[in-house]
Amino acid sequence: MITKEIQNSLKVLEKEQILLYPTDTVWGIGCDATSEEAVSKIYDIKQRSESKSLIILVDDLEMLKQYVDGISQKVIDLLQSSNKPTTIIYNKPKNLAKNVIANDNTVAIRIVQNDFCKQLISIFGKPIVSTSANISGSETPKSFKEIELPILDSVDYVVDLQRNEVCEKSSTILKLGEKGEIIILRN
Numbered sequence: 001m002i003t004k005e006i007q008n009s010l011k012v013l014e015k016e017q018i019l020l021y022p023t024d025t026v027w028g029i030g031c032d033a034t035s036e037e038a039v040s041k042i043y044d045i046k047q048r049s050e051s052k053s054l055i056i057l058v059d060d061l062e063m064l065k066q067y068v069d070g071i072s073q074k075v076i077d078l079l080q081s082s083n084k085p086t087t088i089i090y091n092k093p094k095n096l097a098k099n100v101i102a103n104d105n106t107v108a109i110r111i112v113q114n115d116f117c118k119q120l121i122s123i124f125g126k127p128i129v130s131t132s133a134n135i136s137g138s139e140t141p142k143s144f145k146e147i148e149l150p151i152l153d154s155v156d157y158v159v160d161l162q163r164n165e166v167c168e169k170s171s172t173i174l175k176l177g178e179k180g181e182i183i184i185l186r187n
Helices: 002-014 036-046 061-065 073-081 115-124 149-154
Strands: 019-022 027-030 055-058 086-091 106-111 128-132 172-176 182-186
Touching: 002 019, 002 115, 019 115, 027 036, 036 128, 055 115, 061 073, 061 106, 073 086, 073 182, 115 128
Parallel strands: 055 106, 086 172
Antiparallel strands: 019 027, 027 128, 055 128, 086 106, 172 182
C-alpha cells in the first residue's frame, strides 16, 4: 500500500502539482519546494500571502545540507537526539523556490520522521513543502476527516494512508540566532 501511494505521489510532485498527505505532525498540503510555480499554488489554496513562509520537509541531514550552509555541530546533535518532530528556522537558505523563503531570508525546515514522507522525499530527491491542510486563519485539522472540502477539492492527489489517525502533536519550532544560539519559539 505505501509503495503504491509513493508512486502516485511522485507523479504529482514531478508534474509540479499539489499533494495532500499525512506527515509526522498534521495532514499537510505539499509540493516540490524547489518549484516557484508549485509553491504559488499552495499559497492560492491556503489563501495566504507569500510573505508568510512555509515549512519544508527533508528526509535526512545530508539533504538538509544541500539547502542550508554551515549547520553547527550543536544543531546536528540536537536533530540527532530529538525524538519529537523538530522544525528549525535557518538563515540564508539556498537552492529552494524563492517564495518558500521568508522576507528575512530564513526558512523553516524539518527532518521528517514519518515513514511515508521519508521514503517519498528520498525517492523524489528534493524537499517538499508541508503546510497544514487548512485555509489560512482556520483551525488546523487534527485528522483527515476534519479537512474542509475546499482543501480536498483544490489538491491534485490525496494520499490514502493514515486517514483514521488523530494527531495531537505539533512540531517543536526553533530559530537560529545571528550568533548561532538556538531560540525556542514553540516547544
